[in-house]
Amino acid sequence: xxxxxxxxxxxxxxxxxxxxxxxxxxxxxxxxxxxxxxxxxxxxxxxxxxxxxxxxxxxxxxxxxxxxxxxxxxxxxxxxxxxxxxxxxxxxxxxxxxxxxxxxxxxxxxxxxxxxxxxxxxxxxxxxxxxxxxxxxxxxxxxxxxxxxxxxxxxxxxxxxxxxxxxxxxxxxxxxxxxxxxxxxxxxxxxxxxxxxxxxxxxxxxxxxxxxxxxxxxxxxxxxxxxxxxxxxxxxxxxxxxxxxxxxxxxxxxxxxxxxxxxxxxxxxxxxxxxxxxxxxxxxxxxxxxxxxxxxxxxxxxxxxxxxxxxxxxxx
Amino acid sequence: xxxxxxxxxxxxxxxxxxxxxxxxxxxxxxxxxxxxxxxxxxxxxxxxxxxxxxxxxxxxxxxxxxxxxxxxxxxxxxxxxxxxxxxxxxxxxxxxxxxxxxxxxxxxxxxxxxxxxxxxxxxxxxxxxxxxxxxxxxxxxxxxxxxxxxxxxxxxxxxxxxxxxxxxxxxxxxxxxxxxxxxxxxxxxxxxxxxxxxxxxxxxxxxxxxxxxxxxxxxxxxxxxxxxxxxxxxxxxxxxxxxxxxxxxxxxxxxxxxxxxxxxxxxxxxxxxxxxxxxxxxxxxxxxxxxxxxxxxxxxxxxxxxxxxxxxxxxxxxxxxxxxxxxxxxxxxxxxxxxxxxxx
Numbered sequence: 180x181x182x183x184x185x186x187x188x189x190x191x192x193x194x195x196x197x198x199x200x201x202x203x204x205x206x207x208x209x210x211x212x213x214x215x216x217x218x219x220x221x222x223x224x225x226x227x228x229x230x231x232x233x234x235x236x237x238x239x240x241x242x243x244x245x246x247x248x249x250x251x252x253x254x255x256x257x258x259x260x261x262x263x264x265x266x267x268x269x270x271x272x273x274x275x276x277x278x279x280x281x282x283x284x285x286x287x288x289x290x291x292x293x294x295x296x297x298x299x300x301x302x303x304x305x306x307x308x309x310x311x312x313x314x315x316x317x318x319x320x321x322x323x324x325x326x327x328x329x330x331x332x333x334x335x336x337x338x339x340x341x342x343x344x345x346x347x348x349x350x351x352x353x354x355x356x357x358x359x360x361x362x363x364x365x366x367x368x369x370x371x372x373x374x375x376x377x378x379x380x381x382x383x384x385x386x387x388x389x390x391x392x393x394x395x396x397x398x399x400x401x402x403x404x405x406x407x408x409x410x411x412x413x414x415x416x417x418x419x420x421x422x423x424x425x426x427x428x429x430x431x432x433x434x435x436x437x438x439x440x441x442x443x444x445x446x447x448x449x450x451x452x453x454x455x456x457x458x459x460x461x462x463x464x465x466x467x468x469x470x471x472x473x474x475x476x477x478x479x480x481x482x483x484x485x486x487x488x489x490x491x492x493x494x495x
Numbered sequence: 496x497x498x499x500x501x502x503x504x505x506x507x508x509x510x511x512x513x514x515x516x517x518x519x520x521x522x523x524x525x526x527x528x529x530x531x532x533x534x535x536x537x538x539x540x541x542x543x544x545x546x547x548x549x550x551x552x553x554x555x556x557x558x559x560x561x562x563x564x565x566x567x568x569x570x571x572x573x574x575x576x577x578x579x580x581x582x583x584x585x586x587x588x589x590x591x592x593x594x595x596x597x598x599x600x601x602x603x604x605x606x607x608x609x610x611x612x613x614x615x616x617x618x619x620x621x622x623x624x625x626x627x628x629x630x631x632x633x634x635x636x637x638x639x640x641x642x643x644x645x646x647x648x649x650x651x652x653x654x655x656x657x658x659x660x661x662x663x664x665x666x667x668x669x670x671x672x673x674x675x676x677x678x679x680x681x682x683x684x685x686x687x688x689x690x691x692x693x694x695x696x697x698x699x700x701x702x703x704x705x706x707x708x709x710x711x712x713x714x715x716x717x718x719x720x721x722x723x724x725x726x727x728x729x730x731x732x733x734x735x736x737x738x739x740x741x742x743x744x745x746x747x748x749x750x751x752x753x754x755x756x757x758x759x760x761x762x763x764x765x766x767x768x769x770x771x772x773x774x775x776x777x778x779x780x781x782x783x784x785x786x787x788x789x790x791x792x793x794x795x796x797x798x799x800x801x802x803x804x805x806x807x808x809x810x811x812x813x814x815x816x817x818x819x820x821x822x823x824x825x826x827x828x829x830x831x832x833x834x835x836x837x838x839x
Contacts, residue, residue: 181534187606189534190574196531220529227527243530245576246522246548253554255579270531305579308614345702345711345747354706355665356699382835389828390739400695400739402659424827454532 190260192242193228195454196221197266197480200273202458204482205465207473209273218274225267226280230259235292235304237285239267259286261293261302261316268323272485277492283324290317290329298331298338299352310351311342311364318371319479325493327372336374339365346400347383359391359398363411367478370418385419388412392426395433396463405446406437406456409463414477417466427467434464509539510546515559521545522552540570551580556587565598572602572609582618592623593645600649607657613666620646626673638679646670647679658687659696667700672708680704692731698740702748716752722760724748729764736774742783746790758795761787782822785813789832807836 181188181195188195203209213221228240231248238259251257264286271278293300293313300313314335321327341353342365348357349365366384369375378384391397395404396412409430416425436448437460443452444460462480465472474483510516522545526533536544547567550560564581567574585595596619602612624642637643650670653663671680681704687697705724706714716724728745732738749757765787769778778784792806814833818826 181532183535183537183540185534186536186540187571187573188532189571190576192532192534199532217529220527221531222529224527224529224531227525241575243524243526244544244574246552247525250522250548251552253552255583256548256551256554256576258576258579260575303575303579305582306575306611306614307618308610344699345751346743347747351661351665352668353711354668354699354703354708356661356696358661386828389825392824394824399659399661400743401693402695424825424831426824426827429824 189244190241191263192244193225193239193263193266193270194241196225197270197273198454198458200270201480202454202461204273204485205458205461205472205475210275213274222271222274222276225270225274225276228263228267229280229282230257230285233282233285233288235289237282237289238264255305258303258305259289261290261300261313261320265316265319265323268320269479269481272323272481272489278324278489281324283326286320286324287326287329290320293317294329294331294334296334298334298336300335311339311349311361311368314339315364315368318368322371322479323489325490330372332372332374335368336372336377339369340377340379343379343384347380347387349384356399357387359388359396359408359411359415362388363415366415366418370478375418381419385416385421385424388416388419389421389424392430394429395437396430403447404433406434406444406460406463407446409434409466410459410480413463413466417477422466425467431464431467434460434467509542511542516546519546519549522548524548543567543570547577551576554580554583556584558588560584561588561590568602569605572606572611575611578611578615582615585619586622592619595619596623596645596649603649603653604656607653607660608662610662613662616666617669620670621673629674634676634678637674638676643670643674643676647676654687658691658694661696664696664700668703671704677704677707688731692734693738693740695740698744702744705748711751714752716748718753718756721749721753721756725756725761725764729768732765732768733774736777737781737783739783742787746787750790750794754794755798757791758798762791762795780821782817782825785817785821789813793836810836 200209203212225239228243230237230240234254236254236258238261240257240259241263245251245257248257268278268281292304293302294317295301295309299309299311300317301307301309302313317330318335321330342349342351342361344350344357346357349362350357351361369377375381391408391412393404395406396408397404398408398411413430416422434444437444437446437456439445439452441452443457445452446456462475465475466477475481476483476486479486521542524544543563543566547563550563561581561584564577564584567577568581596616599612599616599619602609606612620642624640629637638647650663650667653660671677684697684701684704687694688701691697705720725745728741731741745761746757749761765784768774769784789810792810796803796806811833814829818829822829
């Protein structure tokens with residue numbers, strides 16, 4: 180159970196859950212720590228967050244805080260969110276579910292309505308918040324469901340290309356500061372759409388990513404290293420084919436420095452741990468020492484083995 | 496908590512005991528056995544949410560609903576649908592927008608990394624002064640207008656609190672682009688760079704201000720602007736040669752918008768600086784100087800194939816030096832770069 184101070188995460192429990200499962204999966208412990216009954220109960224809880232109707236609000240919501248579905252007649256009050264839908268699908272796969280209860284058409288129908296003319300996505304109706312995080316979620320969902328009818332790939336690609344910055348980095352919207360998190364979302368989206376060649380200068384982008392390393396990885400020029408960038412930058416580097424150009428020893432050393440006394444990983448050495456940094460730090464660590472961990476997909480924050488089993492089921 | 500005035504008495508009393516809320520039955524949250532990442536809610540939050548669910552479920556439009564959304568956001572600003580609901584309430588109740596903006600300021604102090612509050616602020620500002628109307632007056636008049644003056648002051652405070660707050664800089668770009676506040680922006684950027692020459696957010700904003708919303712893929716920078724930027728960068732490199740920001744700014748700017756000036760103008764200036772006794776040691780030790788030379792030679796070589804062999808030889812030596820001495824942590828990259836010199 181998370182402490183009351185974590186209440187600002189109440190609408191993101193689905194994502195926190197995904198991160199916890201990813202962390203356990205990276206350690207190869209998921210099926211040992213969680214019994215079959217526990218996993219089945221968690222799967223049920225996730226499906227309880229699926230909005231039981233089609234339309235723009237369809238998909239999975241971020242938590243149970245919105246109340247019982249039947250109690251709500253004002254649609255905007257009980258809405259899915261692209262990030263939560265992505266987290267839900269990943270979590271279901273990690274828990275061994277076959278996604279048979281997922282209302283695929285409803286999700287893709289909602290997704291179409293969330294893409295703006297500029298190519299980017301809003302996470303749910305009624306907001307003007309839009310950026311590559313949600314393009315990534317849409318691409319990840321489409322890849323997992325193996326159906327791209329919810330995404331105008333040309334428009335999304337055009338938007339991402341506009342996010343490339345003067346220093347080779349990628350950012351949230353044209354002219355904003357190059358940022359490791361948005362680099363990941365842009366590069367992973369292009370990779371999932373099989374449009375990586377749309378990057379205006381792939382070598383320069385790879386260089387920008389590599390030069391976020393000064394020991395550990397930092398997320399923006401002249402900022403301090405933070406363990407979560409071991410994933411955001413580390414995974415982007417993997418996707419761009421730069422694994423052999425990284426000083427993996429130095430990155431691994433930094434991550435180990437971030438290990439907390441009580442367990443888990445913190446964003447900086449000596450800081451307090453949290454699920455996001457613990458999980459992303461672990462996956463980032465696995466890229467540095469691949470022989471010691473189950474192989475993790477840099478594009479989808481899932482073990483390759485889980486992804487392969489899922490693809491095999493899809494082709495049957 | 497100490498109870499002083501009547502408003503605090505109301506806050507301390509639970510909603511269930513307030514006359515105003517007697518007609519509402521709170522809606523409880525359902526969990527189930529497999530509840531994932533449950534949070535140990537305080538009784539206060541649990542109660543607020545029960546009442547919020549009840550009013551949101553029917554889309555109630557009222558002052559009490561508005562007050563309730565504020566209380567929930569103050570606990571959990573990541574509640575993504577409550578912002579949508581609040582926006583609707585503010586519009587339909589015709590709430591005072593200036594007061595609403597003040598309230599958003601309070602939220603941003605408590606939760607500087609929250610995303611939603613900035614977008615809420617955007618919608619309020621455009622309602623207060625439509626951009627199409629604002630653009631009918633001069634920039635001086637726009638900057639002194641109370642609406643925009645308040646926003647610029649709010650941004651000053653946010654950036655003062657955290658000079659690299661990504662949301663603040665991003666909102667600032669929205670404000671400057673939407674209301675065409677370009678002249679004041681270059682001055683602001685200069686102030687921020689001089690406050691901290693390593694603030695990359697400020698250098699990035701300089702690129703934004705110089706381009707002033709022109710499409711980067713078609714802009715050719717005027718020669719006098721490019722020269723002036725080169726001088727500006729060199730002066731700031733002198734303050735701290737081992738600083739990524741000005742180097743990546745000037746090489747990126749010229750590569751995109753005046754590529755030949757990389758070698759006609761930037762190259763002689765940085766070589767001059769490297770030869771200057773006062774800066775020689777620092778320049779030799781910084782990887783950014785050598786990396787800039789590689790980028791410059793790459794462009795020069797592409798434009799002047801007759802110089803290619805000589806430039807590749809020099810670049811090769813630079814890669815070796817970077818890999819073995821000046822930038823060892825990136826040695827694998829520099830070795831790779833050396834092998835790809837010939838293919839440029």
